[in-house]
Amino acid sequence: MQKKWLWILLLASPLLAGAQDAQIPPDIQKLSARAKETVEVTMDGPMLRWASKFLSADDPDEERAAKLVANLTGIYVRSFEFDKEGAYTSAEVDELRSQFHSPGWSRVVGVRSAAEGDNVDIFFKLENDKMAGIVIIAAEPKELTFVNIVGPLELDQLADLGGEFGVPKLDRKTLKHAEKAEKGEQK
Amino acid sequence: MKSLRIVLLILSVSTLAAAGDNEFRGVVHAIEGHYSIHHSHVPLLGFAMWFARPAGISGVKLAMFENFRAHTDSEDVSRLVENSLGPDWHPFVRVRTRNNGKDQDDSNNAETTLIYVSPAGGKLRMMIVNVESSEATVVEVKLSDRSIKGWLKEPGEKAQDHHRSQTSD
Numbered sequence: 551m552q553k554k555w556l557w558i559l560l561l562a563s564p565l566l567a568g569a570q571d572a573q574i575p576p577d578i579q580k581l582s583a584r585a586k587e588t589v590e591v592t593m594d595g596p597m598l599r600w601a602s603k604f605l606s607a608d609d610p611d612e613e614r615a616a617k618l619v620a621n622l623t624g625i626y627v628r629s630f631e632f633d634k635e636g637a638y639t640s641a642e643v644d645e646l647r648s649q650f651h652s653p654g655w656s657r658v659v660g661v662r663s664a665a666e667g668d669n670v671d672i673f674f675k676l677e678n679d680k681m682a683g684i685v686i687i688a689a690e691p692k693e694l695t696f697v698n699i700v701g702p703l704e705l706d707q708l709a710d711l712g713g714e715f716g717v718p719k720l721d722r723k724t725l726k727h728a729e730k731a732e733k734g735e736q737k
Numbered sequence: 738m739k740s741l742r743i744v745l746l747i748l749s750v751s752t753l754a755a756a757g758d759n760e761f762r763g764v765v766h767a768i769e770g771h772y773s774i775h776h777s778h779v780p781l782l783g784f785a786m787w788f789a790r791p792a793g794i795s796g797v798k799l800a801m802f803e804n805f806r807a808h809t810d811s812e813d814v815s816r817l818v819e820n821s822l823g824p825d826w827h828p829f830v831r832v833r834t835r836n837n838g839k840d841q842d843d844s845n846n847a848e849t850t851l852i853y854v855s856p857a858g859g860k861l862r863m864m865i866v867n868v869e870s871s872e873a874t875v876v877e878v879k880l881s882d883r884s885i886k887g888w889l890k891e892p893g894e895k896a897q898d899h900h901r902s903q904t905s906d
Contacts, residue, residue: 582833583835585833585835586834586835587832587833587834587835587897588831588832588833588834589830589831589832589893589896589897590830590831590832591829591830591892591893591896592827592828592829592830592831593829593892594827594828596827596856597827597829597854597856600856601856601889604856604859604861604885604889605886605889612886627893629893713890713891714889714890715889715890715892716830716891716892716893
């Protein structure tokens with residue numbers, strides 16, 4: 551009987567571990583061992599709610615940012631910088647992307663720059679036809695950034711959030727792609 | 738008269754530091770207990786901070802650990818710090834740098850900065866734990882409004898700046 555419980559615990563442990571840190575795919579953490587520098591930003595719900603109250607209503611930019619983050623559950627950024635190109639493989643990035651090819655998620659942007667080797671993918675999570683989260687995967691030859699914004703957020707707000715709270719700024723081209731895709735989804 | 742004022746100033750700052758928060762002492766004791774080391778006393782730290790306090794911070798508490806030779810892993814240190822901090826503290830930023838030219842799997846060659854925050858009202862307390870192969874520091878500070886806004890805007894960049902200033906010494 552004791553052995554049975556031991557087996558159940560052993561089998562369930564990866565699931566429990568995944569549930570604890572569901573905002574960050576476990577595979578991405580492996581890249582940290584190969585990266586020259588790893589930066590992890592974690593802003594959970596209580597911290598974001600506090601930040602939204604702290605930011606001033608007198609400053610239009612701060613007021614906009616405060617409204618944005620007040621309803622979010624979390625912002626999680628993982629950024630890896632490598633010594634040389636090829637430190638991570640395209641298969642590893644594909645594997646990461648594949649985790650968001652599941653029900654409830656849709657990829658709205660996939661920008662590929664053959665010249666510079668920069669690739670950006672944006673995935674939306676929809677719940678009851680409303681945006682419930684955004685994942686951004688930005689892969690450059692010597693850098694990989696993963697962003698998970700959990701909570702209700704509109705696409706135009708993503709542009710406002712760029713450069714704030716550790717969320718990288720997205721270029722206009724990428725945002726235009728996303729806007730077009732979003733309109734397509736709504737039709 | 739001037740020397741009396743200086744003595745009073747040192748005593749008042751030392752008293753404030755001694756009456757510091759339990760969390761700071763908890764983290765320091767946790768590191769001391771886990772790695773069997775003692776933090777070094779920094780003579781006249783309070784006095785020095787009075788004159789050379791970085792802009793936008795106050796209530797500095799600092800503990801330094803030298804000859805820190807234990808096998809350290811950033812995950813271990815994170816767990817240790819998180820277990821000693823209360824539920825009011827949140828993980829905020831973690832920066833990990835691998836030393837160039839060294840074995841990438843050897844965690845002794847990594848330098849880690851862990852930053853936890855405790856927001857309350859209009860105040861933000863920050864606990865910064867920096868661990869290198871031979872030394873570690875624990876710093877607690879209170880941030881001014883302007884500093885808080887800077888950290889909220891660019892937490893990664895601010896933490897990288899702090900991490901580089903610690904690791905380039």
